[in-house]
Amino acid sequence: MVLLQISEPGQSTAPHQHRLAAGIDLGTTNSLVASVRSGSADTLPDEQGRHLLPSVVRYLADGAVEVGEVARADAALDPLNTIVSVKRLMGRGVSDLQTLGSVLPYEFVAGESSMPLIHTVAGNRSPVQVSADILAELKRRAERTLGGELSGVVITVPAYFDDAQRQATKDAGKLAGLKVLRLLNEPTAAAVAYGLDRSSDGIIAVYDLGGGTFDISILRLNQGVFEVLATAGDTALGGDDMDRLIAAWLMQETGIQGDPGHAMQRRLLQAACAAKEQLTDRDEVDVFVDLDDGSRRQTRLSRAQLNALIEPLVRKTLAPCRRALRDAGVSAQQIGAVVMVGGSTRVPRVREAVAEFFAREPLVDIDPDKVVAIGAAVQADILVGNKPEDEMLLLDVIPLSLGIETMGGLTEKIVPRNTTIPVARAQEFTTFKDGQTAMALHVVQGERELVDDCRSLARFELRDIPPMAAGAARIRVTFQVDADGLLSVTAQEQTSGAQARIEVKPSYGLTDNEIETMLRDSIEHAQDDVEARRLREQQVEADRVLEALQAALKEDGDRFLSSDERVSVDNAARRLAEARNGDDARAIKRAIEALEAASAAYVDRRMNANIQKAMAGHALDEFK
């Protein structure tokens, strides 16, 4: 382990070091990891030279976990313990399984929260844990290839993912021991990958059809700023659905009747997927299906037949395209470039339909499977600080409106969809009973008017409201969505200034307790020690805080701090540096908090000066 050198206050900090960063595309069918090396971003292969890691995890009775190609090879043999397309379950509840049940033939059990658990021979696994196993495999691959520990990663999510799905993804990253710098929307990542080569400003459409999700984003690129104007999509529409349609056709053609059973279903889907892929550059393919009794049936599928089968799905992607254009306030003619993302955009009929819709040939120069990971790697490289002068900035939007439940099960929108994030909106509430000290808020996400038609995100209980006459309390609730698209809620009673305490009950997420247990399990499994890991985490955090502070002090410490203030900041920093070299995680945490308290005023002045500086050149000439 490399120990960070902490320079004496006032002395220069260590020279800039290159930090290892990676972009991760956690896909429904395949996942990838990419990194910027010697100035160019590329995906990292495994030891056999394969870039795509199938998003398949198999749990064995002895506790071993297989991830990727090995697991996929066994999917048909051991369907109940081999988890595929787990991304479809992220942030979903037990009630969602009815719609997904036909796709995913697992045995589900209810967990402590409403997130369903998958029953395997190795015990119950949540979708978050399964995703964490995929991420951990990519982490190992990256650290082996790059030769060191990752400082941070950017994980991509479909732009259309709601809060629960994003939170589940972030939790999976945490469980895999990754420092998640940002959740980046997949289409934005793709635009970044393309935007680098083409410095042309203009409006870009990103059409992203993956294994299980469809996204369309409209972005404006202007001098390195990627501004998402609108996004729309369908979180349950993708190449898997094409495979299902083809599989159903195969059953019909080959005379397979009734319920084919788990193993047979897998074989049918694999045959369907293979046929679809072959038809990308052929007009006709022979398809073979092995039956349970060992016999084999054969049929033939033409591209024209395939096109007819998938036409309803292709058309289904165009409605979100129209909606995104409308929300962005642009016409199809104003689109300067169309970027294709996701393996399913290799299907010729898809390309054709997109070309027709936007009246221009889509860009396909970058491998549609890799483009998202490549864009994420570029962003990760910037976020860890390897390119301090880079001007690139990504401004994303919230894909679905956020609202709260009001009387009669109606929703009231607080943040409309396609609002640029981060965003903060405040709303005032009052009590309706004398002496009322608590209040419940139900936050939902979606466009419909009835709460039941939207997606429940969380129930917040405001407590410790000072008792007053009915209607006298004014409780200001602030809904904040950060750059990752994650919601947080704070509340304050306005007349007394009392901070209301908030208890969050996520509707589909994991409870803190569940995350803690999983973290413990995963560590025990790795023969590691919980305390050791916690200490390591606090040390990394301390290093980061100290490093950031030293860099800031060097830049403007003299400008914003009196000599007395400087002494107290330096003292707190020294105490943290000492604690950091000890072995008490809690002491480090306390020292970090103490340093933050000591430097609060400094940080405040700095951040204000920062924004003033941005506008400094304009103030004089333009106020006439």
Next chain:
Amino acid sequence: MSSVLTQNHFELFSLPQQYAVDSERLDARYRELQRSVHPDRFARAGDQERRISMQQAAQINEAYQVLKDPLRRGRYLLQLRGHSVDDQQRTHQDPAFLMQQIDLRESLDEVRHQADPLGALRALADRISDQYRALETGLGEALDSADADPAEALALVLKMQYFTRLHDEVQTLEADLEDELL
């Protein structure tokens, strides 16, 4: 030094406090501001910087949305000048305007029964945006001219509110029609 959170939106963007806004300049300022405050610029900074950066970025986003939108900018400017626009104030004294609204609403209701519903809806949308732009021009005069007229500006803002509601309904119907017909 004034804090971002206490500056008004015009000050924040270093723009003159008036209704007329140079939209290119506004967009450019927005990008400059976000470039310096966005949380991605503070990915490795301490929690306090990240929290402040998020608040500042959210504030800039909010200010940008207000300044960009002709109606919200008008309301905001009136508010800065001490004339608050009451949401509940719905009655309108102008009979000609009300007749026009009734007429537009009838046209909207009839769209579905036209031979070419989408064509009819788009023609209606054009009519609405023409009239909205005329109100916008009027609002600029009522707010920016030497003899600024707050009462007239308030009346125009209320009229614009009618149009934005109508516009939202047009968009919803357009989405429904497209999903049904295309």
